[in-house]
Amino acid sequence: MTDTEDAELLAHYLERGHEAWNVSLEAAWLDYELRAFVASKLPQGRPIAVLNVGIGVGLFDDWLCHVVGTSAAASSVTSVDRDPTICRLFALRQRRERHPHPARILCCDVRDGALGAAKFDLITVVGSTLAEGGDRGETLRALQRHVAPGGELLVAEVGQGAHGDRVRTCGDVWLACSTRAVLPPST
Numbered sequence: 001m002t003d004t005e006d007a008e009l010l011a012h013y014l015e016r017g018h019e020a021w022n023v024s025l026e027a028a029w030l031d032y033e034l035r036a037f038v039a040s041k042l043p044q045g046r047p048i049a050v051l052n053v054g055i056g057v058g059l060f061d062d063w064l065c066h067v068v069g070t071s072a073a074a075s076s077v078t079s080v081d082r083d084p085t086i087c088r089l090f091a092l093r094q095r096r097e098r099h100p101h102p103a104r105i106l107c108c109d110v111r112d113g114a115l116g117a118a119k120f121d122l123i124t125v126v127g128s129t130l131a132e133g134g135d136r137g138e139t140l141r142a143l144q145r146h147v148a149p150g151g152e153l154l155v156a157e158v159g160q161g162a163h164g165d166r167v168r169t170c171g172d173v174w175l176a177c178s179t180r181a182v183l184p185p186s187t
């Protein structure tokens, strides 16, 4: 770890800590509701392979790594983001914080085919990722190809009027969660 990398991380922590939203009641509520929904959809069997699309500050990925990684050594979390700076900082931070189950980090746009033939038992797309990603249909269709038989694609979006299988509100904040089950091929 170089001094430059540590300085970058310090800047990252300071920026995160400075944002009023990050310590708000609404953000705490959202984190709880979102994580509770994802936890309820995690497959029971182990090992499992999970993919999270859109790292951002990476706190959701940290949580996912703990929940999946502590359950079974052979399980994995792959975190993907198309922004190289975000990927680099996230890798640095998990290394510096000595996360016991760090994510496999992939820097790519999930619509570009860089995931190859990889299949996952659960794919999560949460927060503003889908809205930021351009064509929603294209992103969801691309991800659907990477859901393992019996697996699920979980989408959780924030915003007034958001639709989903389960919609929760806290004042003006809406959270809409959905899963799209992919059935095993018929025999």
Ligand SMILES: C[S@@+](CC[C@H](N)C(=O)[O-])C[C@H]1O[C@@H](n2cnc3c(N)ncnc32)[C@H](O)[C@@H]1O
Pocket: 053, 054, 055, 056, 057, 058, 060, 080, 081, 082, 083, 086, 108, 109, 110, 111, 125, 126, 127, 128, 129, 130, 132, 133, 134, 139
């Ligand atoms: C604002 S962050 C949200 C991160 C996290 N899901 C959360 O709610 O805290 C959205 C991230 O998704 C990434 N992203 C958006 N569309 C993407 C795509 N098609 N492929 C890979 N990354 C994408 C962006 O680069 C950005 O870092």
